[in-house]
Amino acid sequence: MSRQPVFLSDGVVAGLLRYEELIPRLEEALGKFSLRRSSELLQPVRSVMPLQNHSGFLGLMPSYMPNEGILCTKMLTFYRREAGSSLPSTQASVLLFDPEYGNVTAVMDGLDITHKRTAAVSAISAKLLKPAQLDILCILGSGHQALSHYEVFTLLFSFKEVRVWSRRMESATRFAASVKGPVTVCSSVKEAVNGADVIITVTSSSEPVLFGNWVKPGAHVAAVGACRPNWRELDDDLMRDAVIYVDSREGADTESGDIILSGAKVFAEIGEVINGTAPAFCEKTTVFKSLGMGIQDAVSAKLVFDKWKSQQ
Ligand SMILES: NC(=O)C1=CN([C@@H]2O[C@H](COP(=O)(O)OP(=O)(O)OC[C@H]3O[C@@H](n4cnc5c(N)ncnc54)[C@H](O)[C@@H]3O)[C@@H](O)[C@H]2O)C=CC1
Numbered sequence: 001m002s003r004q005p006v007f008l009s010d011g012v013v014a015g016l017l018r019y020e021e022l023i024p025r026l027e028e029a030l031g032k033f034s035l036r037r038s039s040e041l042l043q044p045v046r047s048v049m050p051l052q053n054h055s056g057f058l059g060l061m062p063s064y065m066p067n068e069g070i071l072c073t074k075m076l077t078f079y080r081r082e083a084g085s086s087l088p089s090t091q092a093s094v095l096l097f098d099p100e101y102g103n104v105t106a107v108m109d110g111l112d113i114t115h116k117r118t119a120a121v122s123a124i125s126a127k128l129l130k131p132a133q134l135d136i137l138c139i140l141g142s143g144h145q146a147l148s149h150y151e152v153f154t155l156l157f158s159f160k161e162v163r164v165w166s167r168r169m170e171s172a173t174r175f176a177a178s179v180k181g182p183v184t185v186c187s188s189v190k191e192a193v194n195g196a197d198v199i200i201t202v203t204s205s206s207e208p209v210l211f212g213n214w215v216k217p218g219a220h221v222a223a224v225g226a227c228r229p230n231w232r233e234l235d236d237d238l239m240r241d242a243v244i245y246v247d248s249r250e251g252a253d254t255e256s257g258d259i260i261l262s263g264a265k266v267f268a269e270i271g272e273v274i275n276g277t278a279p280a281f282c283e284k285t286t287v288f289k290s291l292g293m294g295i296q297d298a299v300s301a302k303l304v305f306d307k308w309k310s311q312q
């Protein structure tokens with residue numbers, strides 16, 4: 001069992017990972033996670049080491065799904081970057097092990113996995129908590145996650161209008177020009193979210209950018225940024241008035257400033273909605289607070305590795 005691990009570059013991973021195959025695997029994993037059967041799935045809360053010099057952190061995200069033959073960890077760094085930096089703010093590597101023997105079988109670049117699995121889980125939340133009307137999609141932020149969220153949301157849903165807002169107008173304009181379909185560039189958050197049915201927050205902000213009194217009652221918000229206990233994207237009004245769903249209760253209670261600082265109560269994990277053990281309040285304003293989980297990376301990496309092996 002002393003074979004060297006294979007290395008799969010970002011280009012190879014991106015070529016193999018397809019939303020159509022990824023989404024059902026993520027749904028299954030989210031449902032399993034919420035059952036809390038430790039014989040089937042283990043995933044501790046992300047271990048985080050702050051990197052003060054960079055307003056960032058290094059995170060370790062292990063997970064184990066013995067029945068799936070998955071033992072995996074993602075290692076990531078998040079650095080708060082100035083606009084125009086050539087490096088992405090989140091960088092990641094994923095290690096897959098042979099669960100039988102403990103040797104590393106594959107090391108893969110984790111960028112595309114992080115972009116796609118995060119966006120796919122937000123799209124799953126919108127599918128489960130679908131508002132009655134689905135005409136307007138609004139994306140706040142114009143970076144990597146904005147792009148992957150645009151891709152999967154326009155793949156799964158048919159919006160009449162897609163809007164984008166970014167702190168710097170030229171970034172929003174560049175984003176709109178880079179995607180296939182029409183995108184309205186908005187000059188303020190208030191204008192962007194006005195009447196929107198689905199709002200995605202994908203900013204690196206540590207202060208609220210989205211305020212509850214701007215949000216249409218019954219809208220669904222997928223809140224993806226603000227992944228540290230003292231960072232916010234959403235204000236107290238929105239956190240108090242919406243029904244709050246999360247990927248992991250333990251993760252949310254440990255890492256989400258929006259939840260910890262607002263004192264908002266988590267209603268359910270989206271895995272519980274998938275399992276039918278918690279209701280989907282589609283008619284109410286809902287927030288899905290995403291922090292990201294190791295199992296999401298693990299099932300993505302396993303999918304990529306199996307496809308790569310089948311082509312050798
Ligand atoms: N929940 C999850 O599973 C994951 C969450 N993330 C988080 O998603 C967010 C976006 O990630 P990426 O798109 O990869 O980053 P990025 O660096 O590519 O884009 C960040 C965006 O945030 C904007 N921004 C930065 N500071 C801001 C501020 N103070 N106010 C408003 N906008 C601001 C930037 O202009 C840019 O549009 C980050 O907070 C990241 O930590 C990233 C990966 C997974």
Ligand SMILES: O=C(O)C1=NCCCC1
Pocket residue numbers: 076078090114227291292293
């Ligand atoms: O789950 C992830 O991957 C990340 N979550 C929070 C921000 C950095 C990446």
